[in-house]
Amino acid sequence: MSVGPRVVFLRFLSEESPKLKPWRAHYASVTGKTPETISRDGDGDRGGDRGGSSSESGVVTWHLVSANNRPLGRSGSSFLAFADAVDDAQRAVAACHRLEVVLVAHAVSGRYGWFAIADGAVVITCARWYLTERDRRKSIALATDSLAIAALGAGARSINPALMMSSVRETTTL
Numbered sequence: 439m440s441v442g443p444r445v446v447f448l449r450f451l452s453e454e455s456p457k458l459k460p461w462r463a464h465y466a467s468v469t470g471k472t473p474e475t476i477s478r479d480g481d482g483d484r485g486g487d488r489g490g491s492s493s494e495s496g497v498v499t500w501h502l503v504s505a506n507n508r509p510l511g512r513s514g515s516s517f518l519a520f521a522d523a524v525d526d527a528q529r530a531v532a533a534c535h536r537l538e539v540v541l542v543a544h545a546v547s548g549r550y551g552w553f554a555i556a557d558g559a560v561v562i563t564c565a566r567w568y569l570t571e572r573d574r575r576k577s578i579a580l581a582t583d584s585l586a587i588a589a590l591g592a593g594a595r596s597i598n599p600a601l602m603m604s605s606v607r608e609t610t611t612l
Contacts (some may be wrong), residue, residue, distance in 0.1 A: 442505050443584035445527045446591045447520065450497045458497060461512065463566040468542060468551045468563045469514075478525065496522040502562065502585055513559030514553070527590055531562045534585040537561060539578055542581040550574035556580070 450458040453475055462473040475497055498520050502511040513530075517523040537554040544551065549567035552574060553560055562581065568574040 442589065443510065443515075443587060444503060444589045444591060445500050445531070447498055447500045447509070447523055447527070448501050449520070450499070450516075451495050453516075455497070458499075458516070461499065464512070464566075465560075465563055467544065469553050469560055470542075471560070473516065475516045475518060476522065477594070478522045485541075500527045500591075502588060503582060504584060505582070509565035510564040510584050511565055514562055524590065531585060531588055531590075533557075533561060534582060537582060539582070541574070543548070552578050 446502055452458075454555070456589065463475040465471070497516045497518065499516045500513045500523055500568060501509055503509055513523070513526065515526060517526065533556040537556050539554045542551045544567055547567065549569060550571055550573070551564045551567050553563040562585065564574070564577060564581070568577060
């Protein structure tokens with residue numbers, strides 16, 4: 439297991455997964471853009487998984503976490519293939535020293551956020567909104583410094599709401 443910041447991959451059941459919707463809403467509120475699910479198998483249009491079994495279907499994204507698993511940033515895209523998500527994370531790490539950070543403020547709450555672009559594309563967004571400008575600046579520094587030394591996870595964690603809720607629905611009789 440890696441010590442230090444790392445990129446963790448998450449696999450959602452589908453584009454309609456209730457667990458993916460907050461990620462997409464956050465992306466839209468931070469960047470002002472509609473989130474896309476990308477397949478890079480050819481011309482970049484949405485398409486099928488680039489190899490792999492049906493057990494690997496779904497939507498894969500990644501996020502940057504600190505050594506203590508605190509989220510530092512989120513991927514700028516979602517992917518239909520795990521390999522595409524890994525490629526994107528590797529490109530993000532490689533681009534860490536040439537990122538252009540865009541500062542934003544939430545239109546309603548006034549909270550502070552940010553996202554970073556490279557080559558005209560959103561690479562990473564803030565993990566959450568911040569109450570103060572100081573917190574935003576600190577999160578930018580921590581995320582960009584961590585991205586430069588991040589290790590990539592070996593697989594994708596499956597985010598399946600049905601599995602997560604099973605312990606809540608189970609009852610025990612004595």
